[in-house]
Amino acid sequence: MIYYYGHSIIISGVHSALSRSTVSDPQPVPMRLLIIEDEEDFAVALARELRDLGYAVDVALDGEEGYQLAEIYDYDLLILDLNLPGQDGLEICRRLRASQPSMLIFILTARGQIRDRINGLDIGADDYLPKPFHLGELVARLRALLRRDVRSRAPLLRSGDLTLDPKAKVAYLGTRRLGLTAKEFGILEYLMRKPGEVVSQQELLEHVWDVSANTFTNSVRVHMNALRRKLADDPEHPRYIETVINQGYRMLPLRSSEEDR
DSSP: OEEEETTEEEEOHHHHHHHHHHTOOSSOOOOEEEEEOSOHHHHHHHHHHHHHTTOEEEEESSHHHHHHHHHHSOOSEEEEOSSOSSSOHHHHHHHHHHHOTTSEEEEEESOOSHHHHHHHHHTTOSEEEESSOBHHHHHHHHHHHHHHHTTTSOSSEEETTEEEETTTTEEEETTEEOOOOHHHHHHHHHHHTSTTOEEOHHHHHHHHSOTTSOTTOSHHHHHHHHHHHHHTOOTTSOSSEEEETTTEEEEOOOOOHHHHO
16 A cells, blocks of 8 residues: 655555455556656555556656646556656646546645635546545545546447456356456457557557556467457458558447348
8 A cells, every 4th residue: 555645655565465355446448547756655655556567557657747748648548746856747747648648647745725726626626535544535536537537438348249348347148158358358449449540569569458558469369369369350351350461450340230131
């Protein structure tokens, strides 16, 4: 568990073990988070906790680097400190809210006065939590933001007789439940949310893994092959996932069961 006090982080083995039962969020929707925080020990510890909960997390240690990452990559949520070298956090919030209105922005800062909170929310932050804080509250607030963000998504995703339930974190082929790993589930869900679109290996790495993933790794191909075996999907005559040579993968457009007959 992380308790943040001023410039120190207390990470206790006992508290960390307890946090798994009180803070755990089993197989969250594949989301990519960016932390912009100049205190490296704190940023690394927070990123580790969030990765343990299933999120893909990148870290930037100054404002300019963080802003550039946020403009280059497609993040679902930004955790933003305000007291940053290179570029002030409020200015980053203002600029990103203008350029990326769909990005969720969560301010996590030592500036805890009421006027600071009002200012941060008024310029575009979706939530604001002053330090010190308790990890459980932070994660609960993140979950609430992400839940609101996915409310417009279909409760069930379907392609032929393939059904995926994002909330329950289960997938079925007909009436048979598929035993998918977290990465296989993340790949399948991400593709099913973009039916008919070509999704590159890099895009999958960014959303199901994180920026530290090796671009030249064969992890995506390995997990894709395993996923196809579980779907009994022939790459030469795909029913669900099509390989687009030199481009990536495409989930074939969603179809009803009647259309498949």
